[in-house]
Amino acid sequence: MGINFRKETFRDDFSFRNSPEQIRRFPFPFHEDSYMYAVNIEPHTPGPKNTVFEHLIDVDEHYISEMEDRALVLAEDPLRCQSLPHMTLAGWDLLELLMTQKAESYPEHFSLTRDGDNWHWINRPLGIDDRFTFGDVSTLPYGPMAYITRQSQGDFCVLDQRDGNLWMDAGIVTTQADWSLDFDIGMNFFEWHAPVPLAHDMGIFNRALKFLTNIQQGQPARRFNWTMTINPRLDTSPENYHKWGVDRTTVTPENVGQKVHLRVELQTFWRLPRSNALVFPIRCYLIKMDELVTSPKWARRFHRVLRDLPNELAEYKGLTRYRQTVVEWLSQYDDGAPTSSGFGPD
Amino acid sequence: MSAGTRKIDVIVTDVVPVNELVKRFHFQRTDGQLLPTFSGGAHVVVEMRDDDRTRLNPYSLMSSPLDTRDYTISVRRDDTGRGGSLFMHQRVNPGMRMVISSPVNLFSLDLRARKHLMIAGGIGITPFMAQTSQLAGDAGNFELHYTCRTETLATYADVLKGRYGRRIHLYRDDQGERLPLEQLLASQPLGTHLYICGPAGMIEWVRRTAAEAGWPDDTVHFEHFAAPQPGKPFDVTLAISGKQIRVSEQQSLLEAIEAAGIDPPYLCRGGVCGQCETKVISYDGNFLHNDHWLSEEEHQSGRKIMPCVSRFEGKSLVLER
Amino acid sequence: MTAKTILSRPVYGTLSPQPGRNHLFVADAEGAAAILDMAKATPEGFFADAHIMFVPDDTGTNYVEAVKSLQPARFYQGPTIAAALPRLRQTLATAHMGLRIYLAGSEGLIGQAMQAAMEAGFDPSSIQTEHRGSLARRVQCVHCKGITENVTTQPVTCSHCGLLLLVRDHYSRRLAAFQGVCINAEDPTESPQAEEIFR
Numbered sequence: 036m037g038i039n040f041r042k043e044t045f046r047d048d049f050s051f052r053n054s055p056e057q058i059r060r061f062p063f064p065f066h067e068d069s070y071m072y073a074v075n076i077e078p079h080t081p082g083p084k085n086t087v088f089e090h091l092i093d094v095d096e097h098y099i100s101e102m103e104d105r106a107l108v109l110a111e112d113p114l115r116c117q118s119l120p121h122m123t124l125a126g127w128d129l130l131e132l133l134m135t136q137k138a139e140s141y142p143e144h145f146s147l148t149r150d151g152d153n154w155h156w157i158n159r160p161l162g163i164d165d166r167f168t169f170g171d172v173s174t175l176p177y178g179p180m181a182y183i184t185r186q187s188q189g190d191f192c193v194l195d196q197r198d199g200n201l202w203m204d205a206g207i208v209t210t211q212a213d214w215s216l217d218f219d220i221g222m223n224f225f226e227w228h229a230p231v232p233l234a235h236d237m238g239i240f241n242r243a244l245k246f247l248t249n250i251q252q253g254q255p256a257r258r259f260n261w262t263m264t265i266n267p268r269l270d271t272s273p274e275n276y277h278k279w280g281v282d283r284t285t286v287t288p289e290n291v292g293q294k295v296h297l298r299v300e301l302q303t304f305w306r307l308p309r310s311n312a313l314v315f316p317i318r319c320y321l322i323k324m325d326e327l328v329t330s331p332k333w334a335r336r337f338h339r340v341l342r343d344l345p346n347e348l349a350e351y352k353g354l355t356r357y358r359q360t361v362v363e364w365l366s367q368y369d370d371g372a373p374t375s376s377g378f379g380p381d
Numbered sequence: 382m383s384a385g386t387r388k389i390d391v392i393v394t395d396v397v398p399v400n401e402l403v404k405r406f407h408f409q410r411t412d413g414q415l416l417p418t419f420s421g422g423a424h425v426v427v428e429m430r431d432d433d434r435t436r437l438n439p440y441s442l443m444s445s446p447l448d449t450r451d452y453t454i455s456v457r458r459d460d461t462g463r464g465g466s467l468f469m470h471q472r473v474n475p476g477m478r479m480v481i482s483s484p485v486n487l488f489s490l491d492l493r494a495r496k497h498l499m500i501a502g503g504i505g506i507t508p509f510m511a512q513t514s515q516l517a518g519d520a521g522n523f524e525l526h527y528t529c530r531t532e533t534l535a536t537y538a539d540v541l542k543g544r545y546g547r548r549i550h551l552y553r554d555d556q557g558e559r560l561p562l563e564q565l566l567a568s569q570p571l572g573t574h575l576y577i578c579g580p581a582g583m584i585e586w587v588r589r590t591a592a593e594a595g596w597p598d599d600t601v602h603f604e605h606f607a608a609p610q611p612g613k614p615f616d617v618t619l620a621i622s623g624k625q626i627r628v629s630e631q632q633s634l635l636e637a638i639e640a641a642g643i644d645p646p647y648l649c650r651g652g653v654c655g656q657c658e659t660k661v662i663s664y665d666g667n668f669l670h671n672d673h674w675l676s677e678e679e680h681q682s683g684r685k686i687m688p689c690v691s692r693f694e695g696k697s698l699v700l701e702r
Numbered sequence: 703m704t705a706k707t708i709l710s711r712p713v714y715g716t717l718s719p720q721p722g723r724n725h726l727f728v729a730d731a732e733g734a735a736a737i738l739d740m741a742k743a744t745p746e747g748f749f750a751d752a753h754i755m756f757v758p759d760d761t762g763t764n765y766v767e768a769v770k771s772l773q774p775a776r777f778y779q780g781p782t783i784a785a786a787l788p789r790l791r792q793t794l795a796t797a798h799m800g801l802r803i804y805l806a807g808s809e810g811l812i813g814q815a816m817q818a819a820m821e822a823g824f825d826p827s828s829i830q831t832e833h834r835g836s837l838a839r840r841v842q843c844v845h846c847k848g849i850t851e852n853v854t855t856q857p858v859t860c861s862h863c864g865l866l867l868l869v870r871d872h873y874s875r876r877l878a879a880f881q882g883v884c885i886n887a888e889d890p891t892e893s894p895q896a897e898e899i900f901r
Contacts, residue, residue, distance in 0.1 A: 495823045572824070
């Protein structure tokens with residue numbers, strides 16, 4: 036059974052929405068009624084059917100529209116996709132990973148045929164049918180990382196591992212939660228996380244780095260992060276902040292349900308075989324408040340998380356201007372009843 | 382979040398005597414599939430089931446990372462070691478089934494390098510076999526300088542010269558040939574990275590000479606697995622699991638812990654990756670630290686030990702395992 | 703001295719002689735004083751293998767003679783950092799391993815010389831730096847990507863696109879610049895007063 040791809044937009048008229056099936060598989064990130072940083076990394080293994088973990092690389096109903104939005108962003112600003120010269124090999128590794136995973140998980144939509152270095156890739160949803168030579172950049176219309184990530188949902192950071200650190204030396208970032216690849220490319224793990232409050236003093240990044248540098252081939256790991264976005268806008272980049280920042284002042288009690296979105300990032304971490312680099316796909320899932328509250332447990336819990344969030348975190352995530360309005364709106368769905376542990380809806 | 386790697390079931394497809402000290406072993410997967418792709422400089426840990434005991438030794442992969450139908454390693458016979466290399470030389474034959482780990486790379490190329498300058502001593506040539514294949518496949522700029530005792534012990538020098546010609550430089554001790562290290566280090570273009578694999582004394586010499594010549598630390602890479610040394614037997618109490626174990630003369634502490642049914646994480650089993658680092662709860666005696674992971678300060682503190690390569694002599698040792 | 707803020711903000715040290723075959727110094731203005739201070743502790747003959755590139759700017763002209771008296775193998779005096787950079791790049795392109803690099807002076811000088819060294823294959827961790835003199839910043843506008851030089855105020859108007867920018871402590875070695883982000887994007891009617899704070 037194939038995926039029913041939606042035709043929708045993430046800008047202008049913002050026609051994005053989730054189908055009821057997609058709401059049920061939404062990766063709600065809070066396992067309890069409060070939130071604080073933790074090195075919440077776990078093995079990335081396939082999960083139950085009808086969850087975003089069913090396949091290690093998830094493709095969902097927003098696939099085609101997200102790829103159209105990515106193409107628009109890259110046409111406006113090519114600096115969103117960059118690779119330092121030593122990262123080409125890692126780009127081929129990434130192309131192999133994404134093609135093999137997609138073809139294995141979704142044979143009705145993707146197929147890969149390999150005869151030595153001669154590869155044949157078919158992406159039916161996007162109407163792509165290409166033959167190329169693995170390892171030869173002249174046989175693809177873009178570099179290997181750009182080619183395959185223009186066909187893959189989520190942002191991708193490709194990290195070189197040297198001197199016990201990870202270096203953000205390549206990536207494609209068009210759906211980011213307010214950070215600039217063009218600015219951060221070439222930085223090490225501590226540097227690109229420098230603006231994050233509180234976590235450094237908690238030793239979070241030291242522990243996370245130790246774990247990440249030891250990730251081995253075939254044993255990917257994952258964690259969640261989250262923020263909120265006004266309007267279902269994928270491109271909340273600092274580059275365009277002067278264009279979308281004003282959205283944050285438009286939240287009213289009447290439009291919370293449609294305008295305010297919880298934005299969940301599923302971050303996964305994979306060792307790449309030829310380059311010994313690490314790839315860090317950041318997959319973004321959006322859900323409207325109206326959609327979220329269709330699960331009573333999620334509504335109660337998100338109300339409590341948002342209400343009790345430390346101010347530094349609210350400020351860093353850019354929630355300050357509208358947090359109170361959203362908390363008040365959510366309070367109508369919170370009768371104070373206890374919530375069950377775990378992520379899923381009841 | 383325990384570390385470690387997946388195991389791969391393999392079959393020994395060939396055993397080739399290379400010279401009087403070295404044999405080469407070829408492995409393929411028992412299920413006929415391709416082996417995992419790897420990067421030049423990676424090693425696998427080979428499990429050797431020798432009757433009632435299991436040894437796990439790391440060996441660098443020397444086959445081309447571009448061809449994963451089989452993995453090859455080369456093992457130099459060490460007549461005075463703990464017996465791992467003797468097991469490989471005397472007991473492993475074509476057709477035998479073995480278990481190896483997935484590849485792990487702790488000696489990775491720095492792909493930013495404008496040029497890769499490699500210095501090998503003896504059997505330290507093996508990771509460079511894979512690294513040169515990888516670089517040659519991508520038009521990489523490299524040069525290999527290889528020191529050996531005699532022409533016949535210059536393992537794979539002929540293969541490398543055949544492949545790469547003038548990029549391979551050989552120095553034979555018995556011919557009085559010496560690696561002109563200072564001159565070599567002085568003539569490299571900016572952006573060169575240095576890689577060293579060989580005996581501990583050679584690694585020390587090259588690192589020291591490079592530091593004195595102004596090579597920054599980040600440009601100097603070396604791989605030295607400390608082979609676990611045999612030693613006097615000693616007794617250990619494992620506090621968490623409540624077990625008393627004895628580490629025999631030919632066993633490493635890590636192997637003895639594993640034999641007791643406890644599985645600490647590991648990647649290299651050679652004192653470099655840090656995975657099996659173990660806290661010492663109390664001790665009365667002396668540590669014999671052989672690792673390259675803990676700092677001098679940590680060695681002195683008596684609070685930590687790397688059980689893969691280090692030993693103990695004394696009355697009592699209690700570990701947090 | 704610059705206060706430590708966030709981890710991407712460079713931390714500068716004090717120049718000290720390193721083992722090596724050749725020594726390349728790049729300094730502007732008061733940065734010359736850092737070289738002179740270091741010279742008090744260098745071994746005999748240290749500067750015989752040294753190349754000093756100096757941009758005196760407005761405040762460094764009276765150091766020129768003292769620096770020359772160190773008798774480096776080569777001495778270059780340039781009018782601006784921009785004018786000195788092609789010479790620096792060419793020097794690096796023909797250099798060999800064993801060269802050590804010492805940068806002293808304004809953050810702009812240190813950042814741009816380090817950028818050239820990185821492009822030549824030098825890892826930043828192996829470069830000696832010492833901050834002296836002005837705290838003026840180079841700022842990249844995250845919106846239009848233009849770099850505004852010698853920024854001393856917070857906020858600052860982007861000299862390329864005209865947006866009013868908050869100057870962050872987040873720093874990119876690759877760009878040799880701090881990040882500037884529109885300060886009033888959420889409410890364009892807000893217009894905070896610019897204060898001179900990077901002096």
